[in-house]
Amino acid sequence: MRPFLVLICPVLLLLGLSYLLPFLGIMRLSFTDPVPGLAQYRTVAEDPLILSVIWRTLRICAIVTAVSVAAAYVVTLLWVRGRPLTRSIVELCIMIPFWISVLSRAFGWLSFLSNRGLLNTWLKDAGLIETSLQMTRNEFAIIVGMSHYLIPFAVFPLATAMRNLDERTLIAAEGMGASRLRIFWQVFLPMTASGILGATLLVFVFSVGFFVTPALLGGGQSVMVAELIYLWIFQTPKWGLAAAMSVILMLGVGSILVLLMRRYGRIAQ
Amino acid sequence: MTMLRPGRLATLITGLVALFLLMPLIAVVPVSFTSRRYLSLPDGNWSLRHYRALFEDPAWLDSFLTSVKVGTAASLIAVVLATAFCCGLWMLRPRFRGLMTGFVLLPMVTPPVVSSLTLYFFLTRLTQWNGIIAYDTLGGVILAHVVMIVPYAVVVVMVSLSQLDRRIDLAAQSMGAGVATRLFGVILPNIRFGLIGAFFLCFLLSWDEIGVTLFVTSVNTVTLPRQMWMGLRDNVDPAIAALSVVLIAVVTLVVIARALIQHRKSRRGT
Numbered sequence: 222m223r224p225f226l227v228l229i230c231p232v233l234l235l236l237g238l239s240y241l242l243p244f245l246g247i248m249r250l251s252f253t254d255p256v257p258g259l260a261q262y263r264t265v266a267e268d269p270l271i272l273s274v275i276w277r278t279l280r281i282c283a284i285v286t287a288v289s290v291a292a293a294y295v296v297t298l299l300w301v302r303g304r305p306l307t308r309s310i311v312e313l314c315i316m317i318p319f320w321i322s323v324l325s326r327a328f329g330w331l332s333f334l335s336n337r338g339l340l341n342t343w344l345k346d347a348g349l350i351e352t353s354l355q356m357t358r359n360e361f362a363i364i365v366g367m368s369h370y371l372i373p374f375a376v377f378p379l380a381t382a383m384r385n386l387d388e389r390t391l392i393a394a395e396g397m398g399a400s401r402l403r404i405f406w407q408v409f410l411p412m413t414a415s416g417i418l419g420a421t422l423l424v425f426v427f428s429v430g431f432f433v434t435p436a437l438l439g440g441g442q443s444v445m446v447a448e449l450i451y452l453w454i455f456q457t458p459k460w461g462l463a464a465a466m467s468v469i470l471m472l473g474v475g476s477i478l479v480l481l482m483r484r485y486g487r488i489a490q
Numbered sequence: 491m492t493m494l495r496p497g498r499l500a501t502l503i504t505g506l507v508a509l510f511l512l513m514p515l516i517a518v519v520p521v522s523f524t525s526r527r528y529l530s531l532p533d534g535n536w537s538l539r540h541y542r543a544l545f546e547d548p549a550w551l552d553s554f555l556t557s558v559k560v561g562t563a564a565s566l567i568a569v570v571l572a573t574a575f576c577c578g579l580w581m582l583r584p585r586f587r588g589l590m591t592g593f594v595l596l597p598m599v600t601p602p603v604v605s606s607l608t609l610y611f612f613l614t615r616l617t618q619w620n621g622i623i624a625y626d627t628l629g630g631v632i633l634a635h636v637v638m639i640v641p642y643a644v645v646v647v648m649v650s651l652s653q654l655d656r657r658i659d660l661a662a663q664s665m666g667a668g669v670a671t672r673l674f675g676v677i678l679p680n681i682r683f684g685l686i687g688a689f690f691l692c693f694l695l696s697w698d699e700i701g702v703t704l705f706v707t708s709v710n711t712v713t714l715p716r717q718m719w720m721g722l723r724d725n726v727d728p729a730i731a732a733l734s735v736v737l738i739a740v741v742t743l744v745v746i747a748r749a750l751i752q753h754r755k756s757r758r759g760t
Binding site: 224225227228229231232233235236239240241242243244246247250292295296298299302303304307309310311312313314315316317318320321322323324325326327328329330331332333335337338339342369372373391395401404426429430431432433437446447450451454463464467470471474478 | 494495496497500501503504507508510511512513514515516517518520521528529530531571572574575577578579581582584590593594596597599600601602603604605606607608609610611612615633636637640644669694697698700701704705715718719722723726730731733734737738741742744745746749753
């Protein structure tokens with residue numbers, strides 16, 4: 222079994238030592254620091270400030286997921302079923318933002334939405350507003366920035382579902398005299414439901430652990446769970462709370478992923 | 491069939507979404523030419539000072555070099571580890587393959603902030619033992635990046651292995667080739683494009699990595715995203731606009747070039 226040792230073991234060893242082991246260490250911290258027992262988890266579940274951050278995170282993530290999946294659905298529709306030229310243009314509009322760094326994108330939104338930014342300048346020049354609208358450092362900016370980041374991720378599972386659709390069902394519906402709207406609502410949409418579910422879970426999982434975009438566009442005003450963990454490590458050291466929150470986050474995301482795999486496993490069978 | 495193309499409403503919504511997707515990329519362009527020190531639009535005075543700052547300020551240059559070093563080292567290590575792992579699974583077919591693969595993919599599905607905290611915890615503990623692979627060192631960042639990008643390398647290498655014909659390997663085996671010959675003479679040459687693809691994907695991911703880097707570095711090891719973060723956090727530095735314009739231009743050119751090449755290929759194909 223020497224090839225096994227040389228080929229397969231190194232990566233398992235690396236991840237075991239530098240990822241699994243420290244994660245177990247963090248789990249231990251969540252039960253020991255500063256008070257042994259479940260005190261840290263109790264604080265997370267009872268402290269109104271922490272609860273408001275969790276609630277805000279869930280609310281923002283739900284809105285972002287709904288916006289991203291809905292927007293991505295329409296875009297994917299044109300990407301998969303549009304005319305060749307439309308397809309190429311849509312593909313560029315998805316791929317270019319997808320490959321650009323999350324920092325540049327957040328900065329782009331700051332440039333567009335900030336007090337001296339493009340949008341406020343346009344609105345002032347047009348005489349629509351007198352003083353600048355406050356569009357950064359709030360939940361609105363976070364939702365805009367996160368949706369922008371996540372739309373391309375929602376496109377991919379939707380595109381797979383739309384490409385796998387049996388074209389003949391649409392032709393059959395058309396042949397039997399169904400209207401365009403009816404074909405969409407009663408045939409196309411239900412048949413791509415698995416893609417919608419996949420995109421929804423994927424985007425939600427991604428959005429819950431999001432750190433950079435909320436921290437930059439929220440400007441410290443609308444703190445979300447990931448930023449709270451960061452603050453608990455680097456500003457007011459509370460390792461136990463940060464660890465407990467991480468374990469909770471991990472469990473939540475893990476259970477969604479199990480759900481996703483079960484669902485897709487069943488479809489594959 | 492023409493009837494089943496998307497209608498006008500869908501086209502209109504897609505247009506709006508496309509505008510939304512491109513808007514921040516457009517908005518940075520005027521800001522990068524401002525003559526002021528803060529985020530603002532140029533009012534008559536267009537200036538190249540922020541572009542000049544990118545080349546003249548040693549902080550930007552150093553962080554660029556750090557990112558290149560970290561990206562190259564982390565990607566090489568990740569691709570070698572991932573290739574060994576995938577080829578090992580493919581040739582030896584050991585038990586618990588699914589479990590092992592799932593374990594290796596873990597950093598990809600874990601929320602980034604949990605990975606960051608884990609690696610920060612790990613590297614601060616290591617700092618007590620050595621100064622090479624430790625918190626806020628080049629070695630530490632490289633290790634953290636390897637952990638984060640190795641799952642992606644595994645996915646790419648696995649996909650290219652799944653397209654490899656097992657009979658080629660069986661033929662080599664029946665003619666008495668050992669594991670090393672099979673690996674270096676048969677399998678690796680056949681998946682070389684997958685390996686190159688894995689390397690580029692890894693480099694890009696490391697190049698853009700900010701979540702973990704933010705946790706495991708402070709002032710001594712500053713990658714390009716980390717430098718951008720520092721300029722974004724306190725008062726917004728328009729040099730970031732200039733840098734973003736450069737990065738956006740590069741990405742746009744590459745994506746369009748790729749689309750054109752694919753377009754030409756598919757045309758030749760039909």
